[in-house]
Amino acid sequence: MRDLGVGFGYLLKGQRWVARHGRQYGFGLLPGLITLVLYAAALVALALWGADAVSWATPFADDWGSPWQGLFRGFLTAVLFALGLLLAVLTFTAVTLLVGQPFYENLSETVDADVSPDGTAPRxxxxxxxxxxxxxxxxxxxxxxxxxxxxxxFALGFLPFVGQTVVPVIGFFVTGFFLTEELAAVALQRRGVELRARLTLFRSRKTLVWGFGTPLGLAFLVPFAAVFLMPGAVAGATLLARDLLGEESAADDPAAPGAPGGRPDTEDVTPRPRYSPSPSSRSSP
Known part of the structure; x- marks a missing residue:
């Protein structure tokens, strides 16, 4: 359970990092704003025409009497919008990262160089x-x-009691896992760690991943929060990726250059990660 707190700590550290680097934060806001406009339009359309879509998909309920027809279709409309909202949360990060690839790549590199004992970042x-x-x-x-x-x-949501209590909780943990994967991919892709290897890493430290991604997924449900939290989320995910790979950070290394009693700045320091992707794990098109 300790990893839950560690994961949440990386989320907070990422937000603090961008708060100290205003220029990086400003550039990191642009992709989120663009994606937010697109997703807001899609969700508004779903809210306006979701009921019509449900009516079209359930012709067998046309002859049902009141109030059963309204309750049934109203429930399905609500579930459809909830599913759309869940998918929006899951895919918002991916689309934003794709739109803002150059911005977030630069931000992640800067974080890496800032916390690395030798001041360099993998490319x-x-x-x-x-x-x-x-x-x-x-x-x-x-x-x-x-x-x-x-x-x-969605299917389990129809189960009495379980669908209204346990399933939403599981949904948030699933959301947190995939959110973390998408965010940490910026740093891990630069290190040549392909998707399958990334998922293996995340599964080996699920509580760490949940501690980072689940609170973030909940925060993303707050209107506009995703836009303002994205730069810090990328920064925090970079720190989390370093932890997953066993890479030292200057703040964690008492002998880092410039630290009290540490090595002189002129000494060549080479980080020694515990994880090194094999040649087969290198990403390729």
Whole structure:
């Protein structure tokens, strides 16, 4: 359970980091604002025409008497909007990261260099078009996994009591897991860790991932919160990725350059991560 607090701590550290770096925060807001406008339009359309879609999909209820027809279709309309909202939360990060790839890539690199004992950040060495392709491909794969979970939770939502209590809780943990994957992918992709290896890492530290992503997923339900939290979420996910890979951070290394009693700044320091992706784990189009 300690990892839950550690994961939440990285979320807070990310927000504090961008608060100290106003320029990075300002640039990081732009992709979220663009994506927010698109998603708001889609959710408004779902709210306006969701009932019509449910009526079209349930012709067998046309002859039902009052109040059963209204209750049944009203319930399905509410579930449809809730599912749309869940998918919006799950995919908002992926779409925002895709739109803002250059912004968040730079932000993540800056965080890495800021906390690294030797002041450097890993780089993929790939051209921008290839990074965008890998990001879009992996985001689609994650979306398929998230959609399958969404369908399963939607079906379980019809179970009496369990569907109204346990299922929503599970849904938030699922959301938190996939949110963290999407955010940490910015840092992990630069290190050549492909999607399958990333998911293996996350499953090995699920409580850490939930501690970071589940509160963030809940916060994203607050109108406009996702836009303002995204830059800090990317920064925090970069710190979390370093933890998952066992990489030292300057704040955690008492012998880091510039620290009291530490190594001199001129000494060459090479981080020694406990995890190193094999050649087969390198991302490719």
């Amino acid at each position: 993929s060495g790939l051209p921008l078009w290839r990074e965008l392709w890998i990001s879009a491909r992996d985001s689609l794969r994650v979306l398929v996994r998230a959609a399958l979970w969404g369908v399963l939770l």
